[in-house]
Amino acid sequence: MTSLATSIGGRTFDNCMMNAAGIRCQNKKDLDALVASRAGAYVTKSATPQKRAGNPSPRMHTLPNKGSINSMGLPNNGLDYYLDYVVDDQHKRPDATNFLSVAGTSLEDNLAMLHQIQESEYHGFVELNLSCPNVPGKPQVGYDFDRVNEVLDEVFKFYTKPLGVKLPPYFDLVHFDQIAAILNQYPLTFVNSINSIGNALVVDPQTERVVIRPKGGFGGIGGASVKPTALANVRGLALRLKPEIAIVGTGGITTGVDVFEHILCGASMVQIGTQFGYEGTAIFDRLAEELKAIMNQKGYTNITEFRGKLKTFDD
Ligand code: SIN
Secondary structure, rough: OOOOOOEEEEEEEEOOEEEEOOOOOHHHHHHHHHHHHOEEEEOOOOOOOOOOOOOOOEEEEOOOOOOEEEEEOOOOOHHHHHHHHHHHHHHHOOOOEEEEOOOOHHHHHHHHHOOOOOOOOOOOOEEEOOOOOOOOOOOOHHHHHHHHEEEHHHOOOOOOOOOOEEEEOOOOOOHHHHHHHEEEEOOOOEEEEEEEEEEEEOOEOOOEEEEOOOHHHHEEEEEEHHHHHHHHHHHHHHHOOOOOOEEEEEEEOOHHHHHHHHHHHHOOOEOOOHHHHHOOOOHHHHHHHHHHHHHHOOOOEEEEEOOOOOOOOOO
8 A cells, every 4th residue: 555644753644745735725614624525634824913915916926837926024813713613623633743834924923922822722733934935024034044033932931732933935056055054953743844945036928017016926836847946955954953843844845756756855844835726626636546556666665665765976
């Protein structure tokens, strides 16, 4: 039997694929559909302390065969909404672990939300989003290494439940070294790499205009175009992080081969964003069958047999 199961921080998941925060996970209906699907877990839309409308439309634009550009600006129903959902789900399915994403626009907001979660009965994973590129006037924390250190220092003074961070893509090996040296100091359960490639610009030559309204057209790129950057970040972190920190690989997954490549680079779990937006929950059936077919062809029966085993020309 070919198994797609995985484990992170001592929790097991029967499928190593799930949605990425922001995509079809903003309300109860979306989350119920994920629960009913073949995804191994779900992550909720990144929450702020209060409900947020996000940026003005148009704020997302499809790039055929390439992915998408978005500047959503964290539209969400507020932490209470998602915390209620995950706690309720925990009562219904006590053996399932899921991910609650939080993305405060200040350190104070993040600490307040994590205090609330710490004091709640929720015992699943929290994904602290340090990488949203789309809130005007709020730079991505993940690019300010001192600030990342300060945030994690403050968080781990009181937070004792399983926590991971969602990172932006890095583009220089010295930055992989620097961020890994910081992350390795903390009892993180996982890191999720990558968020969208932030502050890109797509131009419509017909109208001679940008394609999204917020931030003068600047937005994050997701989907097929970002796969090489995502794989580099998963691999770069896998080579540097201590083994207790699992890697969730996100970026550019449209096929089972893409999932296979993320796992080869070191991912224990993968998240699908843009393409899940296009296909809906049926994507988890398709990708599961495609990944199983590759594993069968290669004689692998479970993902640990090839996870992190990418070869280079020096091997
Ligand atoms: C958004 O809501 O702008 C996207 C969230 C993110 O990129 O973290």
